[in-house]
Amino acid sequence: MKHFVVKKTWSNGVRVGALEVGNITATGGVVIETPALLISTRKGLPHFTPPDLLPSLPSPDSHFLQLSPLHFLEGLSPTTISKIGGLHKLIGLPDYAIAAVPRDSIHSIPESKSASKLGPTFETPCGRLLVKPKDYVQMISCMRPNIWATLADEVPAWVSDKRNRTSVDRTLRWLDDCLALNPAQGCKAIGSIFGAIVGGSNLDERKRCAEEVAKRNVAGYWIGGFGLGEAIDERSSLLRAIVDVLPDEKPRMICGLELPEEILQGIAAGIDLFDSTYIYSLTLGGFALTFSLDKNGNQDNFQKNKMGSDSTKINLRATVYRKDMSPIIKNCTCHTCQNYTKAYINHLFNVHEMLAQTLLEIHNTHHYLMFFRVIREAIQEGRFENYRQTFIESRREHYDRGVVCEVEGTRWLDKIVQFVLKCIGFGVN
Template sequence: MPPTERREGSLDGGVAQTQVHSEQESTNMKFAIKAWCKSGRARVGLLQLKSSSSLGQGGPPAKEIEIETPALLLTTRKGLPAFISPDHLSFLPSPDSRLLQFSPMHFMEGPNSKTITNIGGVHRLLGLQGYGFVAVPRDSILFLPESYSSNKNGASFETPCGRFLVKPLEYMKMITSMKPDLWVSLADEVPASVTAKRNKTSVDRTITWLDDCISLKPRDGALFGSIVGGCSVEERQRCAQEVAKRNVSGYYIDGFGLGDSIDERSTFLHAVTDSLPKEKPRQVCGLGLPEEVLQGIAAGIDLFDSTYIYHLTLEGFALIFPLNGKCKHDVSDPQLCATAGDYTKINLKATVYRKDASRIVEGCKCYTCQNHTKAYINHLLNVHEMLAQILLEIHNTHHYLSFFRLIREAIAEGKFEEFKQKLIESRREHLLAATLSAFELVTPVR
């Protein structure tokens, strides 16, 4: 089917029938590049979203959201960060924190598509009309792709409630009912260990499912085409070139964080971005660590997820890595290295913080650092009080959003490569010091 055509398709379950018309890029999303790195692909952009979720529903008028890129999308559970309630979202930097990423699979055990349609979509369901929602098939925590159970009919996902096979038609019912501002086409993701034949099949299926999603596309919401290809440069290039031929608003680079090597990742990222038009935004899944984020930005990626923050918060860790490359923690303290952190993060469950009346990061402007001490959060963690995770997620999100802000400033000032090298070298030195100190604690004196 030519990418500029749409066929009529009926989405039952309370979802309105689509009409045949020429495919046009969504008018609800605009993207413009504001600055480029002097040498390389890193860029600063402006993503503008105008939510139409309230139109025709008797709600407030649509609001325009402007997000500078490279940007962090907040990973959510059913539309909200795991530990931050709607009334606490105002504690996060705005507008940087106004892009929320969710998986439609989160709602498979909740309200059905007809109910969400009647409510008016995910914005009205959650009462967050002033936020942008990005729908992606894969949730890197709860809904993991199961490549060996996927088939030509749909993608399989392992979930806490069992295994689900999601077909393009079923997926599009969910998208149409939820009315996200941006949404990603269904993909057949495979781990790095699959055979070349299975990897090629995943690309073929992903392209076919993209055409199915385009044919059933709702009028609202911008479509990002999924790009897969595993650990094959040729297959990733082929997939990117095929997706680039379709009329999509942006690109979603899938398949990272599934056993691939960080050393090879830069080659795959550059192979994909070289095959994509420069004027459209690119999002990636599976890059979370600071080094990985910088690696993605250097390849020309604009949007990242924040699963990394969730894992840190759940385990009681707080981000402390220096945003300016200067460490404020004493690398000569072996106790800190071995029991409480690695100079990227500190474990606030550790006994060393039981009487520590200092802030997580001195000078941090987040609500947590302005109002609470390490000792208090240590106490909350050790008595299993959920407020600990609330305070930690506020700090960790604020810290990482500040990291992205400094990256944008470095690109705009033509200093991105210097910023990247300084941070990576600083973290390498700190991690090495932590490793050596921990080794000294467990090695007998000779």
């Protein structure tokens, strides 16, 4: 990471900035406007989108990739990656920034029960693995990402206060170990370090961890432990306890906030970088994002869902789309909507063609990146809070209307059933 600058901050802590990340080319770098979405990857590449279609995504918004070093515990060894020249040369994307984070909510899930003072434990496709700071830093040094987060002992929301204290103590110890193992600044440095902050649902432990990490010589902060069972109502106070003690001049990355409402909640607390495993989950399930990108946050023009989903997305596996010759979203500029129809994608799902996931991931990634653009514009113009409230209230009103329609539909269905039963001789009292 070369430089991070906060362009504008409002009194409530909401801010926009720019993160400049160097690449392996001789000159230049990647400048990412924040708040920003990091593209979730498997071994450095998106799960379904091939490299030749990456340029079709919004640029430079899509030029920030996130991966877990634990992905490479199967396949190529870190030593082989080092001989190739690092991850950028391995995947052939020298102009993209890469952030390495141990936790991956898809393939590398933290397992708090098996963690020890030696290191955290993860459930991976290779089985349950204990990762020690020395081994982790060695992997990082071979892969050479632009940014990497230190190890964290993440725990679910329901653990005891004692376990939370242990989690914070271990995370701070591993942070110091990673800092000690990191080569000196200069040509041998292995990227910018983001110190991990944990503490579960304990407000005091969250604050203590943030205060201690802020004392260390790190380039930014990675906030972990969210999305592990905490109530959405308590999340704002937890985030505020963390952010209030962190310096403003350093970026903040978080894992576990994925839904549109959760993204808005994180941005309201002053978070700069978010992961995108939500896109993978949607794509795998056959869902396409369709919520409105209205600059005021109004959701009155939601597409009418035909299969009872939650009004943010549609299920393209549903048979109702097999003859639908319209794009996913009429005015969407993504590669998928410009060239393919719902009927074609539905057909691809029916015949089990992987192209279905590819086209769907392109659309979902494009849509979420544009969502972040709309948010940044709202912050710049000083109307983020209005945008957030309108977005959430419109969603709630839409849900309420949907519930009323379902109830009314059920009543009419009951009347029809009663009428049919009477006609065939089965009277209903």
